[in-house]
Amino acid sequence: MAPNRTKKNKNKKGRYGVAEIKTLGNDLLSSASNINNLPLLLNFVNPSSxxxxxxxxxxxxxxxxxxxLPTLPSSSSHAADAKESEHQSHFIYNAWLRSKFDELVKSLLEVLVSPRQQHEEQEAVKEVVLDxxxxxxxxxNGGRFHSAIYHxxxxxxxxxxxxxxxxxDLLTAKYFKYIDVRYFTLISLKxxxxxxxxKRSISENADAADASQxxxxxxxxxxxxxxTISRVPPFENSDNTSDLEMWSRSENEHKQPCGDVNADDKQVKPEKHNNSVLSAAKIAKKMKLKFTQAWLSFLRLPLPLDVYKEVLVNLHQVVIPxxxxxxxDFLTRSYDIGGVVSxxxxxxxxxxxxxxxxEYPNFYEKLYVLLVPSIFMAKHRARFFQVKLS
Known part of the structure; x- marks a missing residue:
């Protein structure tokens, strides 16, 4: 019976047009008695729609x-909580709604990274989905940045x-101007x-075919x-209040972008927010720390040669300051490689x-070791002579 029911649902879904989907949505929004429209609408949020x-x-x-959303239980709620609730049926209903919301988020993420969503019309869809x-x-997350979804x-x-x-690029243009978005971007990238x-140790122990994959x-x-990380702007100390604007709060509430990727999917009482107000100097210190941690974690990865070169081209101007x-450690290791990387x-x-x-005692010794004919052909020889003549 189950396969026939699945086929019937697919055929039924195929009969829906835009007008019918709009009617399903209007009915859902107008009365709780139409809650069964929710799973039907979720079926249309997928890359193939x-x-x-x-x-x-x-x-x-x-x-x-x-x-x-502010009233729904977290996705980590356990069924046992329902036993302690005075309104068990209400809790079960909200838990079901939360499961449907989690299903929606999963579908939205699939749409965003789907290779089928590449041409101009589909890029417009991606922008709406991202927003x-x-x-x-x-x-x-009760008015606070929901870092679990963002991660x-x-x-x-x-x-x-x-x-x-x-x-x-869309994320950069529309959301990296918000300090809390940048803050949690750096946390997640780290x-x-x-x-x-x-995971590198796993690949080292795998057979040749698996290791290659x-x-x-x-x-x-x-x-x-x-x-992604190269497009996260560093925090600049400034008296301009727009530099402290947050996505999850009004721009007049310059508070600590607090939370943890694993733990901030919890409700926090609004009255506690008043204890989170930070000065611009403290925010700058925290942002600089997260910026550093994210970049150092990235630089410890086995960078492909093209990424390695691009990082070295921009590091001294864009990152180090x-x-x-x-x-x-990264730079001395890079210098010791030799050749154009040095x-x-x-x-x-x-x-x-x-x-x-x-202090790098062998700097000039290694500098003169690089004086070989090939160095005069290197794309970045200008930097070599600039340092040599300093």
């Missing part, structure tokens, strides 16, 4: 869930098998890089992490020596 069907369904689902997801990040989003980006450039580094997958993830602890590491290493007091 026609764009107009997906958007019409998402419009209703967004309107349905947004006001409910919807970020609205959930804003309100689903799932970044995890989907860095592990995507299709291009994520459009998505990351965690993702650390987790990836831990793991290596290819790792390189793709590293490229995606780099494309904003780190709480200069990346000495040349590319020169500028950053020289800045650390002259501006940060780094």
């Amino acid at each position: 026609p764009p107009h069907h997906l958007l019409e369904s998402l419009l209703s689902l967004h309107s349905f869930f947004l006001p409910l 919807t997801l970020m609205e959930f990040v804003k309100v689903a 799932r989003f970044l995890h989907s980006i860095v592990h995507s098998e299709s291009s994520v450039e459009f998505l990351v 965690k993702l890089a650390t987790t990836l580094k831990g 793991l290596s290819s997958s790792t390189e793709r993830v590293i490229h995606n992490i780099y494309y 904003h780190l709480s602890n200069p990346v000495i 040349v590319m590491a020169l500028s950053s290493l020289f800045i650390l020596m002259t501006q940060y007091g780094l």
Whole structure:
């Protein structure tokens, strides 16, 4: 009977047009008695749905869930909690709603990273989906930034098998101006890089075929992490209050972007928020720490050569000035590699020596070792001579 029922549901779904989906949504929003429309609408949020069907369904689902999210139990709630509730049926209903919301988030993430969603019309769909997801990040944790949902989003980006450039560029243009978005982006990227580094030992113990597949997958993830982290603007000390604007709060509430990727999916009483107010100086210190931790975790990864070179080209100007602890180990290791990689590491290493007091006794000895004919052909030879003549 189950296969026949599945086939019947698929046929029924195929008969829905935009007008019918809109009616399903209007009925759901108008009366709780139409709650069975919720699973039907969720069926249309998937990469294979026609764009107009997906958007019409998402419009209703967004309107349905947004006001409910602060009252729903967390996804980590246990069934045992229902026994302690004075309103067991109400709890069970809310737990079911939460499961449907989690299902919606999962579907939205699949749409965002789907290789089928690449042409112009589908990119417009992705923008709407991203905006919807970020609205959930804003309100689903009682007014605080929902870092658990946001971490799932970044995890989907860095592990995507299709291009994520459009998505990351969209995130950069629309949301990286908010300090809490940048803060939790850095936290998540650090965690993702650390987790990836831990998987290296698995690939080293795998057979040749599996190791090759793991290596290819790792390189793709590293490229995606780099494309994302290199677009997170560092925090600048400024008297401009717009630099402290938060996505999850009004711009007049300059509070600590607090939370943990594993733990902040919990309700926090509003009255406690008043204890989180931070000065711009303290926010700058915390942001600099997260910026440093994220970059150091990334630089410990086995970077592909093209990423390695691009990092070295930009490190001394874009990254080092904003780190709480200069990346000495990475640069000295890069310099010791030799050849063009050593040349590319020169500028950053020289800045650390002259501006940060780094002691590197063999610097000039290694500098002159690089004086070989091939160095005059290198793309970055100008930096070599600039340092040599300093």
